[in-house]
Amino acid sequence: MTTTLTPPELRPAASPIANSLTAGKLPQGAPWMMLGASLLVAAGVFGVVAAGNGSEFNWVGTLVVGAILYIVAIWLFSRIVEGSRRATDRFVTALVTGAFVLAMIPLVSLAITVVTFGLARFDAEFFTSSMRNVTGEGGGALHAIVGTLLMTGTAALISIPIGLMTSIYLVEYGRGRLAQGITFLVDVMTGIPSIVAGLFAYALFAIFWGPGTRTGIAGAVALTVLMIPVVVRSSEEMLKLVPNELREAAYALGVPKWLTIVKVVLPTAIAGITTGIMLAIARVIGETAPLLIAAGFTQSMNYNLFEGRMSSLPVFVYTQYANQGNPPEAYLDRAWAAALTLILIVMALNLIARLVARFFAPKLGR
């Protein structure tokens, strides 16, 4: 396609348009038409190939080749009609959009997989039963849901204040050795592999309560270790983006520093900070390895963080997958349903956070 088109069309492009302001412009719908044409050509090529050797029509190939054709075509046409600067702009637009679509493929595939498999057991029994005395079919994940909420909640309660205050310290107060040291240590902490955090929490509680102790609080501590650096790093980044002019204006009005932080800096950055915190929660709520080691799992309900093993949703998913009994489908269905539940919980948390952010954030002009 490209080879047949380029030779005749390239010649006018040899004399580039000097002034881009007076240069021509592609009509409004041109990109869409070009996209459609590219896809059609690609579909035609693959259709001929498919008809030729009797194989199945290649959808993936059509889309990929169509997209590449479009990117080349829009660049060429725009370069001819609009000049090189706009051509680059169109080219990048196509690339950015392409990147987005490309990324959506695995994400959508994942979402579809989770939802279709997850819905099979997404019923009332799943949310009202534990796995106690359940073999084969039936049973549910209430114990794991409660465990996840309790442990992640506890971890968040500990790490959000510490993480937020640390980032405030680093951005607003910190200078000199201590601040440098803490920045350094937060970096080190980001590097703690999740499984090591689990080992640490396990060993820590084994000192107090004897070997083999697995409790919900140990799981929460492991999650806290993982969560604090994420909260610090993202909040720090967001606080740094608050313009200095805002702070200076507040000081000029005689507002104390702490009030400036609470009333001016934090609200300005709240949307970003909440996103960061949500990301931190989202990261730890799906952690499997540390919870498997530190909190273990059980088939029964457990509301007590300080005594007994506690299941959580990711660990539930993992154990249902790894230790399939008979029939295996029942175990897999429970695993997928639990994964779906976990994603829905995070979705709810995320929604709440967005509402909070919208509610507290100052009304800016954008």
Added chain:
Amino acid sequence: MNLKRFGAPAVIAMTAALALSSCAANEGGSTAPDASVSTLSGNLVGAGASSQDSAQQAWIAGFQTANPDVTIDYDPSGSGAGRDTFLEGASDFAGSDRAFKAEEVAAGGFKKCAADSSIVELPLYISPIAVIFNLDGIDSLDLEPAAIAGIFAGTITKWNDPAIAATNPDVTLPDLAITAVHRSDKSGTTGNFTDYLAAAAPDVWTSGAVEEWPLQGGEAAQGTSGVVDAVTNGTGTVGYADASRAGDLGTVSVKVGDAFVPYSPEAASAVVDASPFEEGRADGDLAIALDRNADDTNVYPIVLVSYLIGCQQYEDPANVEIVKSYFSYIASAEGQDVAAENAGSAPISDSLREKIQTAIDSIQ
């Protein structure tokens, strides 16, 4: 304004409180179906082999239903971890894919047991290991031990290799590369499988019996589920896994003596009966020296025998009754059937049951 600001969190908090205070529908309310309510109560913690896990879940469910005041937790943390936890006294019993070695038993130091008590080791979970493969249109293959060893050692690389074709004259074998899938984690299944290869085809398989795959070639997958998934999703794949998980995949019949034996629960438990107990063990210590080379054609030799391990004499007498009745339940025909149904294990024979029951009765 204020109401609105705090309204949403309050609603969330209330919903959360409701969710947290609700009870699981299948728990609580210890309503025993009949009058013969058991008087047992207490907690029992076990840890060990993950191979036993689905059987343990079935046994626990059955036992807890009959004894509503008893809670048993089994942590499938792995055989090695299970033995360690038991040694440290953090669990009341252990599940393990191998018995404690004689010198480990002699060294003693089992913290849950009375000072100079020995331990009981009961071969209560027998699971056949199937060699599974994924080839279009082929359900079963007959293979010599040397061919199996060659496939997994990487010396046989094509499905139409003469070594495979020789024993399968009626099957059209594809000209397809073999992808041999093994466990990437350390496991008793690998240990028993390599033990078989080392015993039955020592010339081809020279790496001995090891729990961690010794070679660099081949494809690795995590856990039984990983191996089954890899074999199912691949082409020309072959692997080894608990027979209960073979599903629709093709399985290999293994040459024993001068016949090819497909896996079956009966043939698997037969190998245990055909094998002697290890010598020099205490009375309750029923460690079995598996004879992989038996040439009795009723025997399927690739099995995994997993033990339940407890103290002969517990330091704390509180748990003795629960341990005894739990182990007795597992050894009973009912318990073995439950495991066979839920985990695909091979029920133990009556003669073995007698010996095990004697050992259980000696626990105090």
Added chain:
Amino acid sequence: MTTATAQITAKQRPGDRVFSGSAVFAGSMILVTLAAVAGFLLIQSLPALVASNEDASILDSNFWAYVGPLVFGTVWAALLALVMALPISIGIALFISHYAPRRLASVLGYIVDLLAAVPSVVFGLWGIGVLAPAIQPLYSWLVDNMGWFPLFAGPVSGTGRTILTAAVVLAVMVLPIITAICREVFLQTPVLHEEAALALGATRWEMIRIAVLPFGRPGIISASVLGLGRALGETMAVAMVLSATGAVTFQLLTSVNPSTIAANIALSFPEAYGINVNVLIATGLILFVVTFAVNALARWIVSRRKEFSGAN
């Protein structure tokens, strides 16, 4: 702020004192936690560092020979993942912040945030059940037609569970993290800068290149480091997807792949006992050091471009 070089000591209000005090306390808590973790790691690792194959059955010769291939696998997989994820993430972030219609953008941002929450086990399930079988034909084609290229040398894996698949899974996992932070940073670009660029006649891409990207560079680097951190330390997904045989090889499409430290811990820990446990914890320490080195590098790069941060 930091610009207050003149030594005028402001009146210390009680509120200020409490607030800064608690900020310092929070910072110190990090110090304490980290000291505890590091102390635990070091103490547990020491016996392993000097162990030989006589003490620990898991070792072939000594600890360093054991951990070497694992470090290679960890870094290799994470780098592959980052190479795939970073450009795409920046693309998505730009799409959401500067290309998509505003209403659509907030929905898209929400979806991407959600995906950060998908637990690694689910990525593992998806990788082994959906991605690997779907991508295997492509691998066969690559080996058949591009086998001369060293990275694509055969023999092709029959299941598609190669290090490239693991890297794709890792890339999908870190994508939402990098995207979310980049997007947030791009949105913070001063509107005046953007409008100034546009007023000078810049096209949208030129505006992004001269106003958005320079402003967002520290954020992009921070984001990629966070992403890389997750990729380096990811355990379950890699353990489930990768066919790890412990070889050191750059080939992307065969059954023989290097393992990663975290996956190796997950695979070996359940059945480990005695000094093998210490060996595994020591590999954890090495992972810790590797991740830290990457972080330090990124910090150093960011610190050279400090003039763009708002509160310097």
